[in-house]
Amino acid sequence: MFKKCFLISMVLVLAMGLLAACGPKRDPNAGQAAEGKPDKLVVWENADQGEQIAHTKKLAAEFEKKTGIKVEVVPVSLLKQQEKLTLDGPAGKGADLVTWPHDNLGQAVVKGLVQPIKVDDSVTGQYEEGSIRALTYDGKLMGLPKVTESIALIYNKKLMPKPPETFEELYQFAKANTKPAEKKYGVLFEAANLYYTHFLISANGGYIFKDQGGKLDPNDIGLNNPGTVKALTEVQKWYKEGLIPQGVTADVINGLFKEGKVAAVINGPWAIRDYQSANIDLGVAPLPKVNGKDAQTLTGVKGWYLSAYSKSPKYATELMQFLTSKEALKTRFEQTGEIPPHKELLADPMITNDPVVNGFAEQAKFGVPMPSIPEMFQVWTPINDAHNFIASGKQSPEQALNQAVKLVKEQIKVQKQ
Structure with a gap:
């Protein structure tokens, strides 16, 4: 849900400034070609929705079967992931992929918690333009979208x-x-x-x-x-x-x-x-x-983001693409009812023939992403x-x-x- 009521705190403002220097400073694409294949990748999924966790675990098993890389799915509340990553990331216990509503993206970038991803146009072109825009910060793509919401x-x-x-x-x-x-x-x-x-x-x-x-x-x-x-x-x-x-x-x-x-x-x-x-x-x-x-x-977009602390950015980005593929988002919709920001799926009869879902999808076409x-x-x-x-x-x-x-x-x- 994207309704927010933020408490303004001088302490938090100062903390954000300090945290901006905490994230590791690296070129996310440097050395990816030589990156070694990891034994495991860690994904934090929304702890508040059992159906979402179950679906991501199912996809994790499919990715492991396909690549040989084990994927551990850890339930963490959406609005607590940044706080947890701030503590766990420097200690080497953080996730490779994290998720939260896009209007929290700016804070994550300021804190140094996420890093840009590099994918080609054939990947970004699958999604509604507004959802990609929502996950772009200062001209850099910070993640891939999995859900879009609008009233x-x-x-x-x-x-x-x-x-x-x-x-x-x-x-x-x-x-x-x-x-x-x-x-x-x-x-x-x-x-x-x-x-x-x-x-x-x-x-x-x-x-x-x-x-x-x-x-x-x-x-x-x-x-x-x-x-x-x-x-x-x-x-x-x-x-x-x-x-x-x-x-x-x-x-x-x-x-x-x-x-x-x-x-x-x-x-x-x-x-x-x-x-x-x-x-x-x-x-x-x-x-x-x-x-x-x-x-x-x-409109609100929930996306997957690449942690700034990930030691396997290349493979984590591949996992992100797998989790946001047409097939993955289709089964996610079928299991959770979340509307996918994928162009082909939005034109699919499973959505266009469902008057309830299609009503939201039609409204989302006129939406503008919440500022991030x-x-x-x-x-x-x-x-x-x-x-x-x-x-x-x-x-x-x-x-x-x-x-x-x-x-x-x-x-x-x-x-x-």
């Missing part, structure tokens, strides 16, 4: 037979089908979270960091420009009119949807199995157009705090956003010192 419109077909085509139609549907006294709502989403409001911000001309020819400029922040103010003024209207209750959480939204009290929610694929357990006839569709534009959601530069670390808390001030009516969108962006810039300045 979309998930609806109860009994309560919403056909999804609205425009955001204005969605708003009108919400007004007509919301009865707060009965805890019944037309549409709910976490509207006090940048991850969920980005599509409105983008459609109105706002942005997080300015994209300068494929490179994000952390000095140009568009989260308080007129477009963002307009977008969050719209969000504030939903709260003022009671279409979204104050302080609503993901658990409350999910509970109400499963009870049949909400016609539609804006959420991600991680919620589907829980919703299906409630025997709801689900539909999934791309978000409705905003101002005539396709809704640009923030280290400065993004400083954005989430101030901007989400501003969202909350706007939702509660304590501040106008302009006041809240100006204050938040000022804080973001101050924290980025401290981070760079």
Whole structure:
């Protein structure tokens, strides 16, 4: 899942600066031709999902049979892998391949935990361009993608037979089908979270960091420009009119949807199995157009990365390619339900003929990768705090956003010192 709420800490900022010097400094491709074949490679897989571990272990056995190299799969929580690699890497106990959401990539590079990989165009060309872009940092490819995620419109077909085509139609549907006294709502989403409001911000001309020819400029922040103010003024209207209750959480939204009290929610694929357990006839569709534009959601990509401490970068990269091959990602989808960012698989009937999965896949085509530069670390808390001030009516969108962006810039300045 890609929702993040980061706690800003001076200690952590300073620690990041120190850790940047901790990773081994090497050319990842130097001497690969002469690299000796290892007896074993170590992979850290997501400890929080048993199906993912089981699938990677199955692939590990196939790779061993094919190459003679044993692959040890170790369960480690996604958001704890960087911390563990910081300690285990220098001690020679770290993994060769690690994995986490791409928006944590910038921190890993700053800490010196990962190294670039070298693969040819025939490899990178297999994947959706956005997924490769998400795993590229400062012009260098740092890994290969295995999963892509985006929010979309998930609806109860009994309560919403056909999804609205425009955001204005969605708003009108919400007004007509919301009865707060009965805890019944037309549409709910976490509207006090940048991850969920980005599509409105983008459609109105706002942005997080300015994209300068494929490179994000952390000095140009568009989260308080007129477009963002307009977008969050719209969000504030939903709260003022009671279409979204104050302080609503993901658990409350999910509970109400499963009870049949909400016609539609804006959420991600991680919620589907829980919703299906409630025997709801689900539909999934791309978000409705905003101002005539396709809704640009923030997409998340989970990838495999090559540890900076790996003593076998050549063979570890071969293993990475094996784990992200068409065949591997197809069986991963079949076993875990995770959507592969592979061009041929996204066009495969197993996805195109599955209306639930295809709804997310179609939305992902309009998505933009969450920024992975280290400065993004400083954005989430101030901007989400501003969202909350706007939702509660304590501040106008302009006041809240100006204050938040000022804080973001101050924290980025401290981070760079």
